[in-house]
Amino acid sequence: MKTFPLTIVTPDGVQFTGEAEELIVRAVSGDLGVMAGHTDLVTPLGMGRATLVADGKKRYAACIGGILSVLDGKVKLVPTTFEWADAIDRERAEAAEQRARKTLDDHAATSVELRLAEARLKRSLVRQSVAQQAK
Amino acid sequence: MAGVSTKEIKNRIRSMESTKQITKAMEMVAASKLRHAQAQVLQARPYFELIYGVIHDIARNNTDETLPYMHANSGTETVCYVVMAGDRGLAGGYNSNVLKAAYTEMQGRDAVVLPIGKKAAEFFHLRGIPLLSEHYADAEHVSVGDCFSVARTLCKAFLSGQFCEVRIVYTTFVSVLTQKAAGLKLLPIETRADILAEDGPDASRAADILYDPSPREVFRAIIPEYLGGVIYGALCESRASEQAARRSAMDTATQNAEEMIENLSHKFNQARQAAITQEITEIVAGS
Numbered sequence: 001m002k003t004f005p006l007t008i009v010t011p012d013g014v015q016f017t018g019e020a021e022e023l024i025v026r027a028v029s030g031d032l033g034v035m036a037g038h039t040d041l042v043t044p045l046g047m048g049r050a051t052l053v054a055d056g057k058k059r060y061a062a063c064i065g066g067i068l069s070v071l072d073g074k075v076k077l078v079p080t081t082f083e084w085a086d087a088i089d090r091e092r093a094e095a096a097e098q099r100a101r102k103t104l105d106d107h108a109a110t111s112v113e114l115r116l117a118e119a120r121l122k123r124s125l126v127r128q129s130v131a132q133q134a135k
Numbered sequence: 136m137a138g139v140s141t142k143e144i145k146n147r148i149r150s151m152e153s154t155k156q157i158t159k160a161m162e163m164v165a166a167s168k169l170r171h172a173q174a175q176v177l178q179a180r181p182y183f184e185l186i187y188g189v190i191h192d193i194a195r196n197n198t199d200e201t202l203p204y205m206h207a208n209s210g211t212e213t214v215c216y217v218v219m220a221g222d223r224g225l226a227g228g229y230n231s232n233v234l235k236a237a238y239t240e241m242q243g244r245d246a247v248v249l250p251i252g253k254k255a256a257e258f259f260h261l262r263g264i265p266l267l268s269e270h271y272a273d274a275e276h277v278s279v280g281d282c283f284s285v286a287r288t289l290c291k292a293f294l295s296g297q298f299c300e301v302r303i304v305y306t307t308f309v310s311v312l313t314q315k316a317a318g319l320k321l322l323p324i325e326t327r328a329d330i331l332a333e334d335g336p337d338a339s340r341a342a343d344i345l346y347d348p349s350p351r352e353v354f355r356a357i358i359p360e361y362l363g364g365v366i367y368g369a370l371c372e373s374r375a376s377e378q379a380a381r382r383s384a385m386d387t388a389t390q391n392a393e394e395m396i397e398n399l400s401h402k403f404n405q406a407r408q409a410a411i412t413q414e415i416t417e418i419v420a421g422s
Contacts, residue, residue: 009182009186011178012178013181027347028356032347040345041344042193042346043348067361071189071196078189080279080283080360
């Protein structure tokens with residue numbers, strides 16, 4: 001199968017670099033697949049599961065925020081957070097969900113707090129579902 | 136008479152020794168923090184470079200100049216500076232270099248400062264330059280999330296026409312021994328014409344890039360991400376620079392203290408010897 005060069009980098013370091021066969025990420029307008037020979041593309045990312053096929057193996061990850069760019073056949077994925085499914089700390093994600101729900105139920109919370117809690121809730125749900133699916 | 140001076144010298148040696156202990160301890164603390172900060176820089180650098188490269192490539196291939204963030208706002212002359220310094224002194228020239236560089240850049244311009252680091256906030260407050268927010272004055276506790284919220288605030292302010300330009304002044308971590316203050320333009324982002332003028336004309340034509348969902352939406356969404364990434368990268372560099380500068384400043388201070396103790400011990404021995412000699416002379420002369 002034809003491959004394309006892919007780099008995945010987050011503020012925490014390089015997550016993947018090498019040849020990949022297929023990459024599926026959640027963009028803002030829905031899931032988006034990239035294979036070799038894709039046209040030049042730039043899109044912001046949403047929150048969701050990313051699927052990477054490299055060396056015939058499929059791997060899942062929670063991919064949140066950032067940019068996907070395809071230029072001259074080179075694919076660069078620059079998310080804000082990117083965690084491989086096997087590296088997700090489920091207990092932490094569950095604890096974050098509980099905390100976020102508590103803030104959302106709190107009537108005294110300010111709009112900024114609510115917005116942050118909502119984002120946190122979404123992130124923790126994405127993490128949990130990715131960790132669940134990878135099992 | 137000689138007895139008084141040996142006592143004085145002894146006191147000075149003792150005080151030098153405690154100073155040396157303090158500087159030595161500070162050096163060791165800075166060295167251990169530096170290791171951590173250095174690892175963080177090495178982790179963050181590929182991200183910083185990649186996100187900068189991606190935006191650069193996009194700008195280079197983009198011919199639509201009506202997109203948001205591509206133009207300096209014409210209605211205002213205000214330039215917003217994000218200035219990164221430390222929270223504490225005793226770091227050699229670290230704070231003064233970056234603050235001076237920022238201050239020189241501001242001369243003759245209508246500037247607003249977003250300080251990161253207590254030293255930066257104090258410096259510009261003293262010079263009567265308006266501060267955008269003092270919320271991030273505590274550099275040690277600024278997180279990745281804070282960098283992204285700074286970026287969002289700046290982008291919003293830029294789009295609403297408050298600033299004509301956004302710049303950042305920070306310290307690049309070249310090596311453990313060298314750190315350099317640097318300024319970088321964040322907004323507006325460079326246009327194709329700027330980049331081609333800089334890199335020299337080349338044959339590459341503007342490629343047709345597919346923007347999902349639309350160029351305008353994409354720019355609105357990715358520029359704050361880009362800004363956050365660059366600010367975070369600059370923060371990592373600045374932090375590592377601060378620790379490196381402090382470590383070498385404290386190393387020099389410890390060496391100076393050692394040298395001084397050596398000189399003083401020499402003087403002390405001389406004075407002691409002189410006192411003994413004098414006493415013997417007195418006894419011999421007296422008998």
